[in-house]
Amino acid sequence: MRLGLHEARSLAVQALVRAGAGDAMAASTADALVEAEAQGLSSHGLSRIGQYAAHLRNGRADGSAVAAVVRSRGGALLVDARCGLAFPACALAVAEAIARAGEFGVSLAGVTNSHHFGVAAHHLVPVARSGMVGLAFGNSPAAMPAAGGKRPIFGTNPIAAVFPRRAGAPLVIDLSLSEVARGKVMVAAKQGKPIPLGWALDREGRPTTDAQAALDGSMLPMGGSKGAMLALVVELLACALTGAAMGFEADSFFVDEGNRPRIGQAFLVIDPAALAGGDAYYARVDALVAVMLADDGVRLPGARRDALAEAALRDGIEIPDALGAQLRKLAGG
Amino acid sequence: MRLGLHEARSLAVQALVRAGAGDAMAASTADALVEAEAQGLSSHGLSRIGQYAAHLRNGRADGSAVAAVVRSRGGALLVDARCGLAFPACALAVAEAIARAGEFGVSLAGVTNSHHFGVAAHHLVPVARSGMVGLAFGNSPAAMPAAGGKRPIFGTNPIAAVFPRRAGAPLVIDLSLSEVARGKVMVAAKQGKPIPLGWALDREGRPTTDAQAALDGSMLPMGGSKGAMLALVVELLACALTGAAMGFEADSFFVDEGNRPRIGQAFLVIDPAALAGGDAYYARVDALVAVMLADDGVRLPGARRDALAEAALRDGIEIPDALGAQLRKLAGG
Numbered sequence: 001m002r003l004g005l006h007e008a009r010s011l012a013v014q015a016l017v018r019a020g021a022g023d024a025m026a027a028s029t030a031d032a033l034v035e036a037e038a039q040g041l042s043s044h045g046l047s048r049i050g051q052y053a054a055h056l057r058n059g060r061a062d063g064s065a066v067a068a069v070v071r072s073r074g075g076a077l078l079v080d081a082r083c084g085l086a087f088p089a090c091a092l093a094v095a096e097a098i099a100r101a102g103e104f105g106v107s108l109a110g111v112t113n114s115h116h117f118g119v120a121a122h123h124l125v126p127v128a129r130s131g132m133v134g135l136a137f138g139n140s141p142a143a144m145p146a147a148g149g150k151r152p153i154f155g156t157n158p159i160a161a162v163f164p165r166r167a168g169a170p171l172v173i174d175l176s177l178s179e180v181a182r183g184k185v186m187v188a189a190k191q192g193k194p195i196p197l198g199w200a201l202d203r204e205g206r207p208t209t210d211a212q213a214a215l216d217g218s219m220l221p222m223g224g225s226k227g228a229m230l231a232l233v234v235e236l237l238a239c240a241l242t243g244a245a246m247g248f249e250a251d252s253f254f255v256d257e258g259n260r261p262r263i264g265q266a267f268l269v270i271d272p273a274a275l276a277g278g279d280a281y282y283a284r285v286d287a288l289v290a291v292m293l294a295d296d297g298v299r300l301p302g303a304r305r306d307a308l309a310e311a312a313l314r315d316g317i318e319i320p321d322a323l324g325a326q327l328r329k330l331a332g333g
Numbered sequence: 334m335r336l337g338l339h340e341a342r343s344l345a346v347q348a349l350v351r352a353g354a355g356d357a358m359a360a361s362t363a364d365a366l367v368e369a370e371a372q373g374l375s376s377h378g379l380s381r382i383g384q385y386a387a388h389l390r391n392g393r394a395d396g397s398a399v400a401a402v403v404r405s406r407g408g409a410l411l412v413d414a415r416c417g418l419a420f421p422a423c424a425l426a427v428a429e430a431i432a433r434a435g436e437f438g439v440s441l442a443g444v445t446n447s448h449h450f451g452v453a454a455h456h457l458v459p460v461a462r463s464g465m466v467g468l469a470f471g472n473s474p475a476a477m478p479a480a481g482g483k484r485p486i487f488g489t490n491p492i493a494a495v496f497p498r499r500a501g502a503p504l505v506i507d508l509s510l511s512e513v514a515r516g517k518v519m520v521a522a523k524q525g526k527p528i529p530l531g532w533a534l535d536r537e538g539r540p541t542t543d544a545q546a547a548l549d550g551s552m553l554p555m556g557g558s559k560g561a562m563l564a565l566v567v568e569l570l571a572c573a574l575t576g577a578a579m580g581f582e583a584d585s586f587f588v589d590e591g592n593r594p595r596i597g598q599a600f601l602v603i604d605p606a607a608l609a610g611g612d613a614y615y616a617r618v619d620a621l622v623a624v625m626l627a628d629d630g631v632r633l634p635g636a637r638r639d640a641l642a643e644a645a646l647r648d649g650i651e652i653p654d655a656l657g658a659q660l661r662k663l664a665g666g
Contacts, residue, residue, distance in 0.1 A: 075408045076438025076607035105409025106441040106601075110608045133574065135566075149628040153621075161566045163573065173566055175559045222556030226508045229634055230563075233468075233494045233506055240496065240617040241466065243609030248624055268439075268601070274409035275443045276576030284573040288486075291581055295482040301562055 001324040004316040008327075009034045012049055015330035019053035020063035021085065028087040032118045037319070038312035039305040043183050044119045046319055046327060052085060052116075053330050054256035061085050061115050061260070067092050075104035078242060079111045083260045086117040090265060094123050097269040098130045105274030110242035111265040116140070116253050120160035121174035121302075127269050128162040128170035131278065135268040136160040139238040141261065142247040144178055145218050146232065147225035150205020152218035155247035155263075156182070157234035165289070166282035172302030177231045178219040185214045238264040334657040337649040341660075342367045345382055348663035352386035353396035354418065361420040365451045370652070371645035372638040376516055377452045379652055379660060385418060385449075386663050387589035394418050394448050394593070400425050408437035411575060412444045416593045419450040423598060427456050430602040431463045438607030443575035444598040449473070449586050453493035454507035454635075460602050461495040461503035464611065468601040469493040472571040474594065475580040477511055478551050479565065480558035483538020485551035488580035488596075489515070490567035498622070499615040505635030510564045511552040518547045571597040 003011075012030035017023065029052065037045030055061040065084025069077050069092070077096055081089030093109035100107035117123065120136045127134030140155030156176040163171040180199050188195050188211035197207050200214030208214050221227030239246050244264025251258030272281035292298045319327075336344075345363035350356065362385065370378030388394040398417025402410050402425070410429055414422030426442035433440035450456065453469045460467030473488030489509040496504040513532050521528050521544035530540050533547030541547050554560030572579050577597025584591030605614035625631045652660075 071608065071610070072438070073604075073607040074437030074439070076604065078608045104407030104437050105405070106407070106439055108439040108603055108608070112609065133569070146625045146628060146631045147634070148630040148632060149625070150630065151628045153624055153628065159563070159566075161569075163569050171565070171569070173562045175562055177559075179556065222559050223512065224555075226510075226555050229506045229508055230492070232504070232634065233492075235621065236466070236494075236496050236504070236618065240614050240621070241603060241605055241608045243613035243617060246617070246621055246624070270441055270574060271406075271409065272574055274406040275404065275411045275441070275574045276445065277404070280576035281573050284576060284579070285569065288568065288573070288579050291486055291579070292479045292482070295479060295484050295486065297481040297483065298479045299481060301480070301565065 001321050002316045002318050003324065005034055005038060005312060008037065008046060008317060011327045011331045011333070012046065014332060015049050015053055015327060016056070018330065018332055019056040021056055022064055022066075025063060025065070025085050025088050028091055029085050032087050032122055035122055035309070036119045037317050038309045039119075040308040041119055041305070042319075043181065047323060048116070048118070049330060050326055051253060051256075055115070056085075058256055059260070060258055069096060075100045075107040077107070077109050079109060081111055081114040083113050083262065084115070086111070086115040086265065089114055090117050090123045090267070093265070094126055094134075094267050094269070097267050098127060098132060101132055101269040101271045105271055107269045109267045109269070110238075112242040112244040113260075113262045114244065114265055115261055115263070117265050119174065120158040121162065121172050123267060124160060124162040124172075128164040131164050131272070133164070133270040133272060134162045136265065137234045137237045138265040139235050139244070139247050139263050141250040141252050141263075143182065143219045144221050144228065144231055145201065145205065147228035150201065153248050154228070154231035154235050156219065157231045157238070157247070159230070159234060163285060165285055169302060169306050171285070171289075171300060172305065177221050177227050177234065179222045179227070180219075182219055185211050185219070189215055237266045241266060334654050335649050335651050336657065338367055338371060338645060341370065341379060341650060344660045344664045344666070345379065347665060348382050348386055348660060349389070351663065351665055352389040354389055355397055358396060358398070358418050358421050361424055362418050365420050365455055368455055368642070369452045370650050371642045372452075373641040374452055374638070375652075376514065380656060381449070381451070382663060383659055384586060384589075388448070389418075391589055392593070393591055402429060408433045408440040410440070410442050412442060414444055414447040416446050416595065417448070419444070419448040419598065422447055423450050423456045423600070426598070427459055427467075427600050427602070430600050431460060431465060434465055434602040434604045438604055440602045442600045442602070443571075445575040445577040446593075446595045447577060447598055448594055448596070450598050452507065453491040454495065454505050456600060457493060457495040457505075461497040464497050464605070466497070466603040466605060467495045469598065470567045470570045471598040472568050472577070472580050472596050474583040474585045474596075476515065476552045477554050477561065477564055478534065478538070480561040483534065486581050487561070487564040487568050489552065490564045490571070490580070492563070492567060496618060498618055502635060502639050504618070504622075504633060505638065510554050510560050510567065512555045512560070513552075515552055518544050518552070522548055570599045574599060
């Protein structure tokens, strides 16, 4: 079925409020999920409403939580999400980081006691609008082994970055550190098809082509041990610096019951004016973009999402009928 | 032949001074190269002395350059390496970043007009000694295409990180973003052996198993397009923020003639005390390390290098006779 963005947002807000989210938490969460859906990222879109609503109802997320800055020094600060949904806490962290990067040149905002933060790059939209460079790091429930290991320890631990341009949309990089998304393995398992070697390990830590065995085991990091090392870096930035829970301490987001995940996020914001200066920064970005676009087949990162979002603004979004029905039911319609 | 570390360092200093490096530049460069050799990283060790000496003689590096902080605001600063060898400029940037992270919680130090900075993680040793978390990013002459592209645009763009522990050596992560080091392709080419698909493209941008064609083409990033996206992030952090040259603007380090590379580096330093606090940080790191070590086959990153360095301190280092002879000749012995 097709939904207009406004209607989708209203349904999402109502569903979250009925599940116990405060108005501000429901609004920022709905905005993020509708934006993801509009950009074609349906795995982080409206399909998450049912999951978040269940977490709110089961106490895995506290709908009445109000995130707050609990510690700061100069450019560094820590936001406590207080076990609410992640979006208001991340928005507060990023807004503070932008202000502090303006004053101190660079800022790092950590978020602790947090929850699933959706599409990592979305949190950086206000950073690019402020003419600043931003990076985002988050951990997630354990899915991948350490280098050389057999058991899931790290999450798929997304990394995102935005780089504003003088003219044109910012460059937006956004990736998780698994070789492939777990969703691809789930599709193969449903269809009874094998998966390529290199995607996953089984429960005993052996490489597998059996999709169901992979779901019971662990996903492999991109690029082998290098990807595992990057996942370790993200885990430490997002959790050790913030005092948050590690991936192996958080129950899966994909089940309704479980603990409060208490995972962490970290946002780095840098004002180019404090280093080479804004003019030099923009000139360097333009030079690189020109060389990239001169190579056939290279597309600027973020361009596809932007095009889909523009189309969705005009045409609305297409979602499965079952998801539409679930949304209306959760919204009390 | 076997050399004691002290003797190796003396030869390196003499060789660099004879090629035109000032005493301080020669000393910090020699320290870094001997440290790399001692840690088993011979591609970034004494074999570089001949290359650096040629660059100094040919004006690709200015031996009389004195690096300086040319701009700063709060936690952010820019160091101009003034086209000298990179090591004194990086040391200055990191020392400033540690001091500023102590004051402002977080610091980002960029380096512009720089040169090859060797083993990225080495610059972070003083960061870990100060009880702080550090990240290092550097670009290098173009070797890898952008996602979907056919021509080398990005360097292999190393990322390093250090995380101090309450007890025990810091966790040290250090990787370049190519699927494999170019040295492996050079070895295959010399032996006339094929390389696996996925390592490199030929000059026309086609996947190749021909090692010589790969050397004339480009290396592939780790993890496919995700690795290319990370290389883009590093290129922009190390060059756009600092006003440095992009990888495609810098001539190869492996030739004696060429331009001043003027590439860039960026160092991020974070004081855990400004976020969750030192006790919480150390406790979280210990919890993660315990789980990693409980999984058979997992080795802490940095442990192998530490063990080799300890052995080298006792036994000296083993280098090819030809390299030893070259070193003595360059040192005027």
